[in-house]
Amino acid sequence: MESRDPTAHLFLLFAVAALWIGAFFGVIGAWQHVVPGVIDVVPFVKSRPLHVSLVIAWIFMAAVGGIYHYLPETVGVPLHSPALVRAHLAIFLVTGLLVVGAYFTGRFGGREYWEFPPVLAIPIVIGWLLFTWNFFRTALRRRTPWPAYLWMWATGIVFFLFAYLESNLWLLQQPDDNVVRDLTVQWKSYGALTGSWNMLVYGTAMVVMERITGDTAPARSKSAFLLYSLGLTNLLFGWAHHIYPVPSASWLRILAYVVSMTEWIVLARIIHQWRRSVEASLFHTRSFSYRFLFASEVWVVLNLTLALLISIPAVNLFTHGTHITVAHAMGSTIGINTTILFASIAYIIGDPVALGADARARSLGFWLLNGSLVVFWACLIGAGLVKGWLTVMTDLPFETIMNRARPFIAGFATSGIGILLGLTLLGMQVSRHLLLRVLGAGGREREEWT
């Protein structure tokens, strides 16, 4: 029962393209911080939304493409409707082109992260409804209890829909419109949106690990469900750590503080199992997917430590509204999400081993991406520390503060080029193989890789 439908691979192919273009605009945006007015054709007001929306598109399309690929094997039946998968892809691509076109022509109207004209939210919701329908019609045919990753995917799919609709509720004018509630609800929905795509990505990491090791027990264990429940709790109740300084109801922010602190359990667990993870990574050294999964685990430790620290209100007082928040966002989207999604794509195209004709380019791309990201992340933290300290402890004007942080900002802009080069090398490798699979030459290609 093997499906030759290439749509899942097309999702992945377009996802990689979105990532590369998004990273390209990210580099432009970063340099516009260093040299204001540079590359005036695409000013920052356009380069930032282009960067953000395309990178979010990468995460969603790569996760969704992976789920379409893994789901039939996981459930034991073919996808409910391959035609709906093709419709979903077509809707996403057309909407994506319209969003990019809107940004280039300076037509905005939406809110942060979704700055495109709000009417374009309609096809996004329609596409997601098709995905939701297809997922549940397939997954609910499984006769045995669901492993944790199916729970994660289902949760991510449902909560994305809810949170995305909630993030657009500002379109309905309320009689008692208030800016504090406006900001609170906006960030409530963003917290759930981030949590929902994390559920899709972490579920993907679990299924890739299961496929590589052949061990199905971890995804069905109590600890997997404990971690899932913890993640869900944070998705639902931890979002208000984004808005500690906003004068919203105190119970919301205190609840978020308490809930956020439960993630120390996750960090402690990873550190406790660290030796086992390292040993496993040495055992699977020939697996390129595993290499990415191990890198993502390193980034989880770094980023979770940072997240836990900045979720403490007294620390957040100095870090909120600074580049430390960006470091956390970049560490999550590149260090964790992107490495997991590359692990998934590498597995899907045949898990290239650390040998072969392209091995050097693959390794160079991997190390360039991760090495540059370390510098990038550290520079953002440095810039954030300078900005946060000077903002809270002095009355210096904004320009002066930013000038003091400029060396760090130049460092992050420079290392951004390294990230782009790493993504270019990796993107070229996986795109070629995805394209061959789409064109039907994937079987032969897979043998050559392994």
Added chain:
Amino acid sequence: MFTASTPALQSLRNSDSGGHSERIRWRATRHRRAIVAVLVLLFVVQTVLTWTTSTAVPTERGGLSQQARRGRQWYQEFNCTACHQFYGLGGYMGPDLTNVTRAKGKGPEYTKAFILHGTARMPNLGVDKSQADDLVAYLDAMAASGTYPIRAANLTPYGTYKEMIPDGE
């Protein structure tokens, strides 16, 4: 896309068979469903409370007039959030605007001049005078809602600060 005979699938099928262990697994699944249902129910409660009680400030502070609502729309149409923040939320190219209309040495006219003409760093976005008035009304509504950044905060031993909880709460 679907391969019926991978080791992972074989192992999965083996692990999914067996009477007694199967019953235990289904029982565990029921417990898990119950946990998720309780969490979702609590989330629904939280959502309702967020929408109805999230404003710690009185409604007259932070409430939006018709002009301020138009200003909010212009703020989005010109994508001001790409560079500016409210309460530290937004892009970091430009300064935080939470209290710009009421800050010492600044004020509505100062703000309007920036909006209309731009600066060395901020491009002239082509905002007309009426739009600038709406934008200033929106910024002033934001300024009335609270203060950011919080300087000289009183830290507590619990990792919080006293200013997090407004007077009277």
